[in-house]
Amino acid sequence: MFSLVKSTFYREEETKKSLCEFIMQAKQLSMGEQCMLFEREFAAWQGRKHCVSFNSGSSANLGLIRALCNLGILCSGNTVGFAAITWATNVMPLIQNGLVTSPIDINTATLNVSPTTVLEALERTNMQAIFLTNALGMSDDIASIKAICDERGILLLEDNCESLGSEYNGVKLGNFGMASTFSFFVGHHLSTIEGGAVCTDDDALDEALRMVRSHGWDRHLAPSAQQRLRADHNVDDFNAKYTFYDSAYNIRPTEIQGFLGRNQLAYLDEMTKKRAENFVALTPIYDNPQFERMQPQMSTHSSFAFPLLCKTEKIKDEYIQKSTAANIEIRPIISSYMPHQPFYKKYVPAVEHELPGAYAVHKKGFYFGNNPEVTPEDIAMLLETFK
Numbered sequence: 001m002f003s004l005v006k007s008t009f010y011r012e013e014e015t016k017k018s019l020c021e022f023i024m025q026a027k028q029l030s031m032g033e034q035c036m037l038f039e040r041e042f043a044a045w046q047g048r049k050h051c052v053s054f055n056s057g058s059s060a061n062l063g064l065i066r067a068l069c070n071l072g073i074l075c076s077g078n079t080v081g082f083a084a085i086t087w088a089t090n091v092m093p094l095i096q097n098g099l100v101t102s103p104i105d106i107n108t109a110t111l112n113v114s115p116t117t118v119l120e121a122l123e124r125t126n127m128q129a130i131f132l133t134n135a136l137g138m139s140d141d142i143a144s145i146k147a148i149c150d151e152r153g154i155l156l157l158e159d160n161c162e163s164l165g166s167e168y169n170g171v172k173l174g175n176f177g178m179a180s181t182f183s184f185f186v187g188h189h190l191s192t193i194e195g196g197a198v199c200t201d202d203d204a205l206d207e208a209l210r211m212v213r214s215h216g217w218d219r220h221l222a223p224s225a226q227q228r229l230r231a232d233h234n235v236d237d238f239n240a241k242y243t244f245y246d247s248a249y250n251i252r253p254t255e256i257q258g259f260l261g262r263n264q265l266a267y268l269d270e271m272t273k274k275r276a277e278n279f280v281a282l283t284p285i286y287d288n289p290q291f292e293r294m295q296p297q298m299s300t301h302s303s304f305a306f307p308l309l310c311k312t313e314k315i316k317d318e319y320i321q322k323s324t325a326a327n328i329e330i331r332p333i334i335s336s337y338m339p340h341q342p343f344y345k346k347y348v349p350a351v352e353h354e355l356p357g358a359y360a361v362h363k364k365g366f367y368f369g370n371n372p373e374v375t376p377e378d379i380a381m382l383l384e385t386f387k
């Protein structure tokens with residue numbers, strides 16, 4: 001079976017052995033030193049000032065949106081645009097926090113929102129923020145999207161849960177918005193089994209994220225921030241232990257995730273390189289006239305999947321059968337058409353504008369996996385099946 005995910009970790013056996021040794025000698029397994037060290041190392045790798053880790057990418061999204069609400073940067077009733085091709089837990093926190101959501105269509109050649117689709121959406125709807133998704137290791141012209149947002153005073157956020165390591169014009173995805181989220185779920189680019197993070201250069205947001213992650217208390221803040229909060233609220237050091245300053249959750253990672261993050265980070269550049277090489281080796285599939293030609297614009301393309309957009313629904317049905325016969329695991333392209341998702345229909349009034357790009361992807365798209373352990377034999381078999 002050519003499955004989406006080959007193993008839980010890169011260098012699985014040695015990683016599991018080190019994990020066992022770590023657990024046996026660790027004095028603390030709840031969030032502590034390993035998580036802090038991972039955050040420091042990950043922020044340095046990503047090239048951002050702060051990294052706050054969470055127990056999943058979904059929690060990173062939830063924590064980010066709540067933290068922005070706590071800071072008053074987003075307010076209930078604000079409109080937030082999101083990519084019509086994204087994951088459900090990109091959109092759910094917006095709804096849960098009283099924000100108005102507005103899907104932005106995507107360019108089928110990149111599977112991502114483009115300057116054109118963003119401008120079309122802004123023509124129609126006044127947005128205070130855009131929480132875009134860098135889907136399947138790609139972005140469209142994200143530098144121009146940032147310029148549009150900067151010019152109009154629109155807050156730009158990136159859900160980078162699917163694109164860790166990808167670069168646009170030499171800039172890592174996740175470094176265009178005020179903040180970006182990451183997932184470390186098995187099968188994504190770096191696995192801590194479950195896990196996630198938010199990166200930002202903003203000090204106030206970093207503080208709000210640390211509070212939102214952990215009950216709304218000040219325990220994991222810098223001593224200067226603790227003193228300021230305690231003075232503002234007239235709280236002594238004893239009562240500070242159980243003082244809760246703002247609306248929050250408990251969405252912390254554990255030391256196991258911190259340890260695994262540090263362990264796997266050492267291989268991240270190697271994994272990115274292999275994924276990018278696999279993608280290039282598979283690109284002749286796009287010569288097949290039954291598929292639309294994807295046009296990734298990435299200077300580094302770190303994808304955990306290889307997307308295919310068929311010319312017709314009939315062709316897609318045929319390839320679903322072919323993939324099953326060849327034992328290749330395939331999936332719809334992320335959450336496909338978000339306005340059709342039952343949760344979205346339940347909580348959001350019907351979307352009136354058309355999203356033809358996202359609809360085409362929903363009707364005619366699928367992907368198979370791409371990971372650093374793909375072998376030359378796997379590549380040959382995939383070319384044979386799809387080319």
Ligand SMILES: Cc1ncc(COP(=O)(O)O)c(C=O)c1O
Pocket residue numbers: 056057058059061086087089090133159161162182183184185194195196334
């Ligand atoms: C774009 C996007 N955002 C968020 C998530 C959620 O990440 P997690 O599975 O770590 O909760 C995913 C998951 O696949 C995703 O694809």
